Amino acid sequence: MKRNNRAKWAKVSLLFTLILALVTVPIQQAEANSVDIDASAAIMINGDTGQILFEQNIDEQLAIASMTKMMTEYLLFEAIEEGQIAWDDTVHIEDHLYPLSHQGGLSNVMFRPDYDYTVEDLYESMAIYSANASTMALAAHIAGSETAFVQQMNDKAAELGLDQYDFVNSSGLNNSSLDGHHPEGTPADGETSMSARSVAQLAFHLVKDYPEVLETASVPFAEFQAGPDETVDMPNWNQMLPGMSHEYEGVDGLKTGTTSAAGNSFTGTAVRDGSRLITVVMNAGDPQIRTERFVETAKLFDHGFNNFEETTIVEEGQEPEENVLSISGGKETEVSVVTAESLKISTPRNTEQDFTLEVVLDEERTNEDGELIAPIEAGESIGTLKVNFNEETDYIQGAQQSGVNLVAVEGVEEAGWFTMSMRGIGGFFSGIWTSVSDTVAGWFS
Known part of the structure; x- marks a missing residue:
């Protein structure tokens, strides 16, 4: 129906793999598909x-x-x-x-x-x-x-x-x-x-x-x-x-x-x-x-x-395996995310289907390093948790388009100049300390 200019998505990280084994009443696969x-x-x-x-x-x-x-x-x-x-x-x-x-x-x-x-x-x-x-x-x-x-x-x-x-x-x-x-x-x-x-x-x-x-x-x-x-x-x-x-x-x-x-x-x-x-x-x-x-x-x-x-893969409010994402320019440097809704798939009875779940963030909300950009409001959608089937599974909008919104658990305000300056100074001295530690360690290696 529509060809619209959709926001580009940036793949951030593969979260985890689930293997769904359906235990059902035995039927012939041919019957399920005909x-x-x-x-x-x-x-x-x-x-x-x-x-x-x-x-x-x-x-x-x-x-x-x-x-x-x-x-x-x-x-x-x-x-x-x-x-x-x-x-x-x-x-x-x-x-x-x-x-x-x-x-x-x-x-x-x-x-x-x-x-x-x-x-x-x-x-x-x-x-x-x-x-x-x-x-x-x-x-x-x-x-x-x-x-x-x-x-x-x-x-x-x-x-x-x-x-x-x-x-x-x-x-x-x-x-x-x-x-x-x-x-x-x-x-x-x-x-x-x-x-x-x-x-x-x-x-x-x-x-x-x-x-x-x-x-x-x-x-x-x-x-x-x-x-x-x-x-x-x-x-x-x-x-x-x-x-x-x-x-x-x-x-x-x-x-x-x-x-x-x-x-x-x-x-x-x-x-x-x-x-x-x-x-x-x-x-x-x-x-x-x-x-x-x-x-x-x-x-x-x-x-x-x-x-x-129909089988539920992800429950509403579920935390992904790696549910803490990095934030750039915020008072906090990380934010927790959960699913905004449940995610279901339909499978033929008496079959097994393998798939992976991954976080895909809205590119408009991320910087070049793939980090979310502050500010972020609590409950705001920051991307999707997408299901990818190992065997091709078609959706009316194209293959592998199934997913649910991921939302921020808490809000993160944009950091002021003082916070960002101190964070930069801390990073500078942390780098010096790491360099010195590596040098000293080298003396005794």
């Missing part, structure tokens, strides 16, 4: 770490239909967080959206010109019922126009590190369905496309950064207040939710998508025993049978929950 998915592309990742657990044609760019709305949701939550808009804002409905909202064959809630709708109203209709006119109204409310919003979508995709994407509108419809009101600069018959890997990346960031999206995405049924005396039923298109036709234990999101170009697609997520999986199937099964995307998704969930287990 599942037949009827889809043009499919992927399954660990929803907490981004580790890829299954992949099938994940880098081909394909139409994604209404899964596009996950990016609209991300930008909506971001705008709310930054105070640009509010949930109770009244949203201006552009004239062309009224007839679009009544258009048969498209998922919509019907707007009335004599009634007001809030951001929250439209968001719920988008997240639950995939309402297209609602999505377009929200896009214009956030960015001023859908054209400007589409630019924000592509910019955010780059920022988040997606590799294959092309957002042409906020809803995922083909532009040909918009009666000439498609965003400026996009093809009249254009349709948003992404790779399965990039869709999984988007879902990963959405759930990690704004987990509250699942509170709405998991609602099986709701009603939209279209007018003072008019409601519209909004059954969730996600049939894997509780009480739905393809209910699957633990499913709480995320987004379906259907067009003639995209086929029947679905980004799903489920959690069991504290472990979250995210799956994507694109153009799944028979294009005439919408529910086959849920059948294929259930295969992935079964494969993930039955054949993998």
